[in-house]
Amino acid sequence: MKITVIFPARDLEPTKATVSVMPPSLTLLAALTPDKHEVTLVDMFMGDQVEYESEVDLVAITVRTPLAVAAYEIADEFLKREKKVILGGPHTFALPEEAKSHASAVAIGEGEKLWPIILKDAEQDKLKDFYVCGPYPVEGLKGTVHHEKERPSLEGLPMMRRDLLPKKRYFMDSMFTTRGCPNHCRFCPVTDIFGSKIRHRPIDEVVAEVATLAKLYFNVDDSVFGHPQIKDRPVENQYYLDLYKELAGLRPKHLWGGAGGLSAVNYKDGRKILELAAESGLSAVAAGLESISSKGQKQSGAWRKLHYTSPDTFDLRKMKENIRTIQDLGIVIMGFFIIGWDEDTGETYYRTLDFCDECNIIPFIFTLTPMPGSQIYQEYLEQGRILTDRPWDHYGGGYVVFKHPLMSENEMLEANSEVMRQGYSMGRISKRTLHAVTRRLSLYVLTTSFFTQLGLRKAYRQLHEQIQARS
């Protein structure tokens, strides 16, 4: 069969064209496709166009909530042309029946086990309505179902088909080492999608893959330092110690970024993991800090991933210390915060920016978007707080999709775009860059940090103008 795999995009995407990361969902699906099929990858985020009149037999589209409208439009066009359309991704996990009305079949959960079965069924014209992987109840699904109850092992995965994408196209390459998250933050569906048990890729397979990557890559795991609260923590710690020791020995050396909390600072193995990660080239961490107040920590559920025993023990001073310890290893911290927890006000946006300034972290301050599939979305839906007239493309920044008890939609939008405008002033960008360079003296860190922030400045200014023009 001729297969096209599509990663859709929408126009209003703050990081578009600034910090592009190779989408692993495309290249992994291509790698899982048996050789007898011909695969084409379309990354609309990078400007690829969809060729509706091409001779394609089957189209697979990744559906994230902000891109659901775009994905459904593309899917409908191919259905009109009597092509087989498969939809998968986080949005289909949350709303499979909605997705089915735009698809020949819907994949729910991870693709490794499902994709070969879907292709075989498609070849024989025997597609089922739903293909499910994971321990989920399927009785409620209206249609025929193929169900793989066990999640896939991450051993022996094929190398992603990066060769199917143009060379040197992305600012960063990407890879992953684990799946699963025990934290169950209330705004995030990842624990339900990948499970709370952590699965690891074998270290030799990860190292062999990293050796083939571009100089700069992003590890898309939810925590590159592990999860200190899990029962088999010693096993997991050893995994990271061994992995980063191996990666530190690779030549040429790679620089990389990833997401991670701050709690590794608080225990002996964690500090060793941090040091080895830095030695292996870790130069930037996206830290989901979520809130600077214990009430925000409680409502978000983020206190668990930050390794507090309860939201009441949240301590901002300790957070600052942890940040400093990680920065002293030469690792830049990008602080991700969500504003819109019930006690937040317009002031919270500005206090959060002050905190970022004080700690020299790159600010990513967003208004809460309750994502379908998360606990918050379900709770707000039941309370009548979701603005149900808003299309899915309002779920990706630049819009408000829920009712807040203290702030109006406009207040949230304006405060958010103003702090992001201020947060990327030339003075602040220069101060943060200088701070990073004094901790890791490297021309590469200097230019990457400076130009990445310049790109973000441009993107957030555009977003600010769009919001100003709308209000």
Ligand code: SF4
């Ligand atoms: S936000 Fe991060 S830590 Fe929390 S559930 Fe999602 S992936 Fe896990």
